[in-house]
Amino acid sequence: MEWSVNSDDSRDGRVETEVLDMLQPHKDLKELHIKGYLGAGFPTWIGDPLFSNMTDLSLDNCGNCASLPPLGQLPSLKKLYIKGMSVLKHVGREFYGQGGAKPFQLLETLSFKDMLEWEYWYTFEDDKEVEPFTHVRELSIENCPKLVGMLPSYLPCLNNLKIKKCSQLLVEVSKVVHPSLTSIAMNDVPLTSLQAVLEMRSMVDDELISANAKSKHPSSITSLSIGMIKKLELLPKWVTHRLMELEALEITSCEELKTLWKKEERVQHSLSLPAFRHLKIKGCPQLVSLFEEDEDEDNKGQHEQQQQQQQQEGLPCIVRRLEHLTIDNCEKLEKLPRLLHSFTFLGELYVYKCPSLSSFPETGFLCTLKTLRIDDCEALQSLFGCLTQINDSNLQVLAVRDCPSLTCLISCRGGGLPPTLKQLQITRCKKLEALLVVDEGMEITCPSLEIVLIMDCDRLKYLPDALPNNNNNLRNLSGLYLKGCKNLEYIPEGWFHSATNLAHLDIRECKKLKALPHGLQSIKYLTSLQSLYMNISQWNNNFKKIGLRSLSSLRILSISGAISVAEDEEEEGVAGSSFPIDGKLLPTSLIDFHIGGFRNLEKLSSKLFQNLASLEYLEIWGCPRLKSLPVQRLPPSLKRLGIGGSRKLTRKCEKGKGKYWPHLAHIPDVDVC
Structure with missing residues (x-):
């Protein structure tokens, strides 16, 4: 049931209440959605336990209702969504209904959103005999800025907890972490337990934390997202030492975060840390590194065996199994870990809006890396200084955009693009002069390459040579897009000789490209265009x-x-x-x-x-x-x-x-x- 939105004052709340009362549906109704209703209250049939088959209910933008109906009486209700009740201030006993020790006995999903005046939520903390929400698996509270107090303490089946933009709601982590909980997302929430850990971390005995971890903080949580947390300079110990099954961590808009963990912590607890698979850090302007590293970890004068041993000891196990890493909008990040090549499971790496990042580690490609995307890194001059094991690379997607200081992708002699590469995209890199080092190594051998897009690279003069019929070089190239490269003068013959599967060719706004390659003139090669x-x-x-x-x-x-x-x-x-x-x-x-x-x-x-x-x-x-x-x-x-x-x-x-x-x-x- 949805009411239309009128800009005038012609709507009468009393009439709408009478209309909604007369629209009482059949008792076998399974789903009920009410949107835009402006009556001052709900009719008595909403929440009537006689609607014994109702499983899904939503109240959306019922802006004049100051209280909720007794929805806890609906015996089969599994999903409840309440949004935009702009005058509601209290959710009291009436919400649960009369009688019964277990209201909402089958409810699995509970969501409150955009409740701007909501201040108080009664949850039977003073009456332990009544246990609501015993089957709730997903609890979401978003944009309720005036809500004070604490969450219900007994949520034994809770799997997913999301709390965002609730600046006065107290979340006691020790109370909501149950064995069933697997995912937590918190943004702009005062975390009392986190705050205590931050203030007392230097005083807490590490052994005591480890001893009590299993009993007080079960390790079932696999996903954690936190944001806008004040005074957060590094990960608290209840994350690194207690959430042992944590696989996905997202940190956003934590303005004081400098690093995830310190060197001494990762060494002391190298065997008792969780092993992340997904890590995303966004909007942390003070972040200077993912973790602290020894200054001499990669000294070239060390013996190779000793160096490898130090690298393994220096690499925290918390990232050894990392598969996906995203770093976005971190202004002070100047470098990525030198041991990045030791992240032996990393398959996707995304770096966006890091204006201080000047280069990548010189240790080369990660053999497992399949996707690398770089965007808006103003100081970045080259991606890779040395690619000694290029033939072992599995890189498939390389995309670089808006890096105005980038002069070449690979700056070492003898380097080349990985033969496994499928997509190459370079956009708006104004100083890019060459894909590979200029003086030598200007040939590419990429039998897997499918898409090449180079756009708005003003200084690019030519593409690297692509030797025809060399291990079926460019045999899979299906799209070649060259746009806005004002100084591009030459496209080597090999780009068209072997490209028998080329389906899309786009060459525009390349003013200095005055001659077509002979291969294009002999158009017979492009039979699939x-x-x-x-x-x-x-x-x-x-x-x-x-x-x-x-x-x-x-x-x-x-x-x-x-x-x-x-x-x-x-x-x-x-x-x-x-x-x-x-x-x-x-x-x-x-x-x-x-x-x-x-x-x-x-x-x-x-x-x-x-x-x-x-x-x-x-x-x-x-x-x-x-x-x-x-x-x-x-x-x-x-x-x-x-x-x-x-x-x-x-x-x-x-x-x-x-x-x-x-x-x-x-x-x-x-x-x-």
């Missing part, structure tokens, strides 16, 4: 050599000239004043054709649409001198025609008035401007 986007304002002679008609799989073709006059003052157009060039025809498989940005183009030849029986979409834009269109040759399959930036042609195509309109009226969608 389905879409082709090219900005060819300076390629007149080369474009003539492209045999487009031989592209039997091509579905989409977009050809554009100069983006603006200022960008290319001497642009001559594809063929001066006419298209196609020298009678070159388009492939008969074409469905979508775009042409634009040619200021000198005056005419589209009637041969252009010859045999295009499948063409459905045609767009012409930015050709101010274009004055004719072979409308009688347009294929009947055309579904959409778009024309813009060609004033003379636009007048001829004007709906109902233009000279060409009788020939265009049958097209379902004609957009002329």
Whole structure:
């Protein structure tokens, strides 16, 4: 049941109460959802135990109700959601109903959200004979800023606890941690036990904590999320020493967090720490390191065996089984752990918005790492200083975006991209000059590579060589996208010779790329090409050599000239004043054709649409001198025609008035401007 939202004051709460009372459903109803109701109270049938089959109930934005109905009387209720009751201040005994020692006897999910005036929740702390919520598995309280007091202390079946934006609600961790609890998420909550640990951590005896851990804090919790916790400088010991089954940890917006744990703690308790699998740290501006490291842990003069032993001893077991690591928006983080290569289970690494991070460890790729994404790291100059075991790498996805100081991906001699790489994405790295070190090692061998996207890298001049027929190099390349690389001058021949599976090719806004590779001119290599986007304002002679008609799989073709006059003052157009060039025809498989940005183009030849029986979409834009269109040759399959930036042609195509309109009226969608 949902009431519409009116902006005026025409709604009468008394009338709405009467209407809702008359809408009493059948007693066999299983689900009830009420939204936007503005009566001052609920009718008596809501909460009536005669609704013995009701399992799911939600009250959403019932803004005038100051109390809740006796929902604890519903014998089969399993899910209860209460949201946006803006005037409710107290949840008292009436919520549980009359009689019975176990209200909400089957309730499994309980959620309160956006209760801005809610101050008090009665939970029978003074009456131990009444035990509500004995079957609740999920408890969520969000955005209840005035709620004071404490949570119900007896939640024996609780699995998931989520509390967010409840700045006055007291959460005593020792009371809510039951053997069944597996997931905790707390944000902007005053944690009394956490606060005590923080203030007294230097006074607490570690052995006493370990001895009492099993009896007081069961180790069933596998997921913990905390945020906006004041005075949190490192992980409290009830996390590192008591939550032994913890697999996923998320820390957000803890402004004083500097590191997760200190060196002496991880050494002393290396055998009694949990082993995280997922770790996410976000919005912690004082974080300088994940954990403390010895300054001389990686001294090159040490004996190899001794060094390996020290690395193993120095690496806390809490991260040895880490599979997923995300670090986001940590302003002071300057480096990642030197022992990062020893995280032998790490498969995904994400680093975002860390402006002080200047480089990655020089120890190379992690052999297990499959996905690496870097975004908005202003000081980062290179990703990898040395890749001595590149052939052992399993990296599949490498994505780098908005790193303005990055000059190359790999800065060591003889380095290369991993042969397992499937996706390479580099976007808005303004100083990037080369993918690999400039003086040598400029060849790539990537038989698994599927997607290459390089966009808005102003200083990039060329791509590394890709030797054709070298272990089926680039045999799986399906998409090559080069956009906005203003200084790109050269694409090596090998990128097209072996790319027999290339389906999508997009080369645009690369002003200095004046010649097409021979492999592209001999278009026979690209038998699988389905879409082709090219900005060819300076390629007149080369474009003539492209045999487009031989592209039997091509579905989409977009050809554009100069983006603006200022960008290319001497642009001559594809063929001066006419298209196609020298009678070159388009492939008969074409469905979508775009042409634009040619200021000198005056005419589209009637041969252009010859045999295009499948063409459905045609767009012409930015050709101010274009004055004719072979409308009688347009294929009947055309579904959409778009024309813009060609004033003379636009007048001829004007709906109902233009000279060409009788020939265009049958097209379902004609957009002329």
